Amino acid sequence: MSIWExxxxxxxxxxTDLVLPWxxxxxxxCLVTGLIWGVFFTPDDYRQGSTxxxxxxxxxxxxxxxxxxxxxxxxxxxxxxxxxxVSALAARxxxxxxxxxxxxxxxxxxxxxxxxxxxxxxxxxxxxxxxxLFLFYLGYMALWSAIENDDTAADLTSILCLVGSVFAILSxxxxxxxxxxxxxxxSLSMDxxxxxxxxxxxxxxxxxxxxxxxxxxxxFLRTQTEIRARRARALLxxxxxx
Amino acid sequence: MIALLxxxxxxxxxxxxxxxxxxxxxxxxxxxxxxxxxxETALLARIAPGVLWIGALLACLLSLDRIFALDREDGSxxxxxxxxxxxxxxxxxxxxxxxxxxxxxxxxxAPLLGVLLSLPAPGYLWLFASLVAGTPALxxxxxxxxxxxxxxxxxxxxxSLLVLPLYVPTLIFGAEAARRGAEGLAxxxxxxxxxxxxxxxxxxxxxxxxxxxxxxxx
Numbered sequence: 271m272s273i274w275e276x277x278x279x280x281x282x283x284x285x286t287d288l289v290l291p292w293x294x295x296x297x298x299x300c301l302v303t304g305l306i307w308g309v310f311f312t313p314d315d316y317r318q319g320s321t322x323x324x325x326x327x328x329x330x331x332x333x334x335x336x337x338x339x340x341x342x343x344x345x346x347x348x349x350x351x352x353x354x355x356v357s358a359l360a361a362r363x364x365x366x367x368x369x370x371x372x373x374x375x376x377x378x379x380x381x382x383x384x385x386x387x388x389x390x391x392x393x394x395x396x397x398x399x400x401x402x403l404f405l406f407y408l409g410y411m412a413l414w415s416a417i418e419n420d421d422t423a424a425d426l427t428s429i430l431c432l433v434g435s436v437f438a439i440l441s442x443x444x445x446x447x448x449x450x451x452x453x454x455x456x457s458l459s460m461d462x463x464x465x466x467x468x469x470x471x472x473x474x475x476x477x478x479x480x481x482x483x484x485x486x487x488x489x490f491l492r493t494q495t496e497i498r499a500r501r502a503r504a505l506l507x508x509x510x511x512x
Numbered sequence: 513m514i515a516l517l518x519x520x521x522x523x524x525x526x527x528x529x530x531x532x533x534x535x536x537x538x539x540x541x542x543x544x545x546x547x548x549x550x551x552e553t554a555l556l557a558r559i560a561p562g563v564l565w566i567g568a569l570l571a572c573l574l575s576l577d578r579i580f581a582l583d584r585e586d587g588s589x590x591x592x593x594x595x596x597x598x599x600x601x602x603x604x605x606x607x608x609x610x611x612x613x614x615x616x617x618x619x620x621x622a623p624l625l626g627v628l629l630s631l632p633a634p635g636y637l638w639l640f641a642s643l644v645a646g647t648p649a650l651x652x653x654x655x656x657x658x659x660x661x662x663x664x665x666x667x668x669x670x671x672s673l674l675v676l677p678l679y680v681p682t683l684i685f686g687a688e689a690a691r692r693g694a695e696g697l698a699x700x701x702x703x704x705x706x707x708x709x710x711x712x713x714x715x716x717x718x719x720x721x722x723x724x725x726x727x728x729x730x
Contacts, residue, residue, distance in 0.1 A: 299617040405677040409670075411661070416670050426660055428675065433656065433720050437678045440709070444681035447705070450686055 278353035279497045286490040294487045300480030308473035326381040326474055330481035331430065332375035335403065338368025338485060342410075346428030356493065358424035359500070361490030362414055367485060369407035376400055388413050399442045406434045420500065513605050515596060517723075520609035523582075534614045535570040535621055541567040542625045553630045560629035561639055561690030568618045568623075568643060569650060573672060575614045576654040580662040580725075581607050589706055593729050599722035607648075607655040607718070615647035631694060638693020638703075645703060646686035649710040652717050653678045659725040682709055 276282045308326035346460060347359035379397065380390045390399065413430055417423035525531050546556060548689035578673040592602050622643050623636045629637065636711050661667030687704035 277628070310558060327647055402680055405673075409674040412670055412673055416661075416667070420599070422727055422730070426724060429720055429724055430660060430729075433678070433717070434707055437681065438679040441684075444684040444705075447702070448684045 304476030317445035328378040335371040346431040359496040524613040611651040635694030642689035
């Protein structure tokens with residue numbers, strides 16, 4: 271019994287079929303509980319008023335946007351080293367989910383920024399590096415869809431993911447440097463996990479768990495879809511040949 | 513390797529190689545800017561370093577597809593791949609040739625174009641220095657992008673989408689060094705970071721480019 275057994279697509283589909291309903295239900299329960307708890311049963315922040323409630327979507331989405339890229343990085347490494355197709359397909363399946371989380375984080379951030387900072391968008395280091403991360407997601411997905419041969423596409427995108435990770439981290443710190451030179455620095459961004467009170471922290475924790483489960487469920491589902499789509503294509507090709 | 517470099521340079525300089533095109537593009541972008549933002553000298557002087565950096569970056573980007581596409585079409589890339597030279601060496605030489613034919617003319621032309629945008633006097637030296645330190649990174653990163661999209665028809669737009677995010681750190685440090693130079697501030701930190709990015713990209717990215725090229729030629 272090792273984790274590599276799940277590199278077998280049949281085994282992967284069978285196992286994920288078994289756990290998918292539980293994970294999806296867990297995600298739904300966590301998100302519903304966390305959001306209702308957070309939105310209706312926590313006090314308003316004394317300075318931010320009720321806008322503080324965007325926090326329960328904004329922070330988990332932002333966390334998962336970064337973690338999705340990390341998961342793609344690991345999956346790409348597994349593909350390059352051990353050449354398990356499921357791994358490459360999982361990386362492919364995670365990209366649109368991660369991109370969506372990035373958009374959610376940016377959009378809720380803009381909604382929050384409008385009443386708090388008086389602007390939808392500022393070239394704050396955090397915002398800027400998230401926008402750059404979104405561009406990386408776009409390029410990654412565009413490269414996947416541009417190449418016809420599946421193995422070539424998996425190889426090229428996984429190398430792009432590796433190189434992109436290095437440059438994404440580099441951009442993060444470059445942006446930090448760039449903005450300190452221009453604006454008053456990080457007084458705009460709120461360092462959430464450190465200085466938030468327990469009243470807000472517990473529902474946020476439930477929301478984060480919900481987002482993690484949601485991400486896992488979506489990636490499982492999309493990977494299954496990719497596997498089945500590839501199998502259907504293979505069957506069609508065999509049919510045409512005979 | 514030297515023979516390959518000489519061949520690439522000859523191909524670029526002779527007719528149809530498009531040697532001056534990047535330079536002409538740089539010139540026209542710089543000329544367009546005052547039309548877009550207005551001819552006030554103070555404003556132009558303030559944005560000049562950034563505009564010149566973006567112009568150089570775009571000129572670099574537009575010339576990238578020439579690195580491998582022509583060789584791929586006439587089959588010489590396959591010959592090169594089977595040559596005793598390692599793929600990493602080929603990729604490095606290609607990047608070097610791209611820098612000599614595109615990056616170096618841009619570096620030399622940039623101070624002249626600075627006059628058009630009324631760049632402040634102390635800025636010329638630092639603009640030149642930041643471009644010298646930064647354009648090798650642009651060529652090396654661009655070679656990676658070109659290798660990634662070499663097998664694709666109409667890969668040009670896709671390549672911009674892939675390469676431009678990778679250019680972000682280089683542009684930030686480069687434009688910052690030029691801006692600080694123009695305003696008479698200390699330029700050492702961004703300039704050192706820029707050199708670091710160039711050196712790091714030159715040392716590591718050829719391996720990635722070579723791997724990608726091998727996959728594409730499979």
